[in-house]
Amino acid sequence: DTGVSQNPRHKITKRGQNVTFRCDPISEHNRLYWYRQTLGQGPEFLTYFQNEAQLEKSRLLSDRFSAERPKGSFSTLEIQRTEQGDSAMYLCASSLGTGGNTIYFGEGSWLTVV
Amino acid sequence: QKEVEQNSGPLSVPEGAIASLNCTYSDRGSQSFFWYRQYSGKSPELIMFIYSNGDKEDGRFTAQLNKASQYVSLLIRDSQPSDSATYLCAVPFRDDKIIFGKGTRLHILP
Numbered sequence: 001d002t003g004v005s006q007n008p009r010h011k012i013t014k015r016g017q018n019v020t021f022r023c024d025p026i027s028e029h030n031r032l033y034w035y036r037q038t039l040g041q042g043p044e045f046l047t048y049f050q051n052e053a054q055l056e057k058s059r060l061l062s063d064r065f066s067a068e069r070p071k072g073s074f075s076t077l078e079i080q081r082t083e084q085g086d087s088a089m090y091l092c093a094s095s096l097g098t099g100g101n102t103i104y105f106g107e108g109s110w111l112t113v114v
Numbered sequence: 115q116k117e118v119e120q121n122s123g124p125l126s127v128p129e130g131a132i133a134s135l136n137c138t139y140s141d142r143g144s145q146s147f148f149w150y151r152q153y154s155g156k157s158p159e160l161i162m163f164i165y166s167n168g169d170k171e172d173g174r175f176t177a178q179l180n181k182a183s184q185y186v187s188l189l190i191r192d193s194q195p196s197d198s199a200t201y202l203c204a205v206p207f208r209d210d211k212i213i214f215g216k217g218t219r220l221h222i223l224p
Contacts, residue, residue, distance in 0.1 A: 033212065040122070042202050042214040043158065056211060091157055093212075100146045100206045105157040 002026070004106035006092050012112045013082055020078045021109045025094030032075050033103060034067055035091040043091055049075060050098070082113045117141065118205050120215035128223050133190040135218050137203030140184070147179060147186045148204040152217065158202055162188065193222045 005024040013019050025032050030051050035043035046065065047057040051072035057065075064082075069075040079086055089110050093103040119138045127133040139147075146165050150158035164170045164177040164186065176189040186205075190197055200217040207213045 035214070040216075042118075042120075042216040045211060045213055048211050089157075098210070100210070102148065102160055102163055103204075103212055104160070108157045 004092055004094050004104055006090075006106035006109045008109060009107065010110045010112075012114060015084060015113055016081055018078065018080045019082055019111060020076055021090050021092075021111075023075045023077070023092030023094075023106060025074070025092070026096075026104060029094035029096050029104075030072065031095045031098070031101075031103075032069055033093040033095075034075070034077050035093065037089045037091055037108075038087075046077070046090075079111075082111075084113045087111055087113045117207055117213045118203055118215040120201075120203050120218050122216055123219040124221050125218055126221045126223055127193050129193055129195060131193055133193045133197065133220055133222070135188040135190075135201050135203075135220065137186045137188075137205075137215055138184055139186070139203075139205045141205065141207050142181075142184065143208060144205045146206055147177070148212070149175075149177060149186075149188045150202040150204060150214075152200045152202055154199075158214075161201075190220075195222050195224055198222045 007022045033048040034046040037043045047067045049069040064080045067077045089108045091108045093105045095101045095103040149162045152158040162177045164179045170177045174191045178187045202217045203215040
């Protein structure tokens with residue numbers, strides 16, 4: 001059973017460019033989360049999916065951020081018109097069942113906006 | 115009140131001593147609670163979960179839960195230098211989406 005896979009692991013982009021991250025959850029995990037983490041902070045909730053349905057998007061999240069999980073398997077997180085404040089590690093996690101179950105993280109995708 | 119609160123530390127503990135990490139949460143309806151360990155530059159990894167009031171032990175780790183006080187803690191016995199990391203408390207908000215605290219940095223002194 002492979003773990004959660006995230007790509008790319010590292011991305012350096014110029015301010016104003018768009019970036020997309022992909023997450024492949026653990027097979028058969030129906031719930032998928034995206035978090036953002038900056039230095040010295042805990043993972044900040046961005047959004048989550050139950051199968052292909054996006055259940056919630058953080059109200060702190062700019063409209064420049066969008067996430068999809070079109071067939072209830074892999075997910076993408078796109079950031080449009082990147083800003084330096086978007087520099088962070090973007091973490092994907094998945095779990096089986098509904099809320100309250102253990103979530104398992106991927107290795108994260110590091111974004112640096114220059 | 116923030117949803118999940120932790121003392122950011124750093125917490126310095128001599129090698130071989132007991133490290134005690136604390137977490138409070140705001141949602142009285144939460145039923146499960148998780149502790150993750152995160153090494154610098156790495157993603158979080160699960161070390162313990164607890165559902166019921168009281169203590170749960172797993173090797174050198176003990177999780178303690180008091181739902182009435184909305185408080186969960188993690189004890190690490192016989193602390194080792196390899197335990198130096200950030201420890202994250204995670205709670206399903208409204209028993210659904212999982213919210214993390216800011217984490218407590220633990221430093222084990224050799």
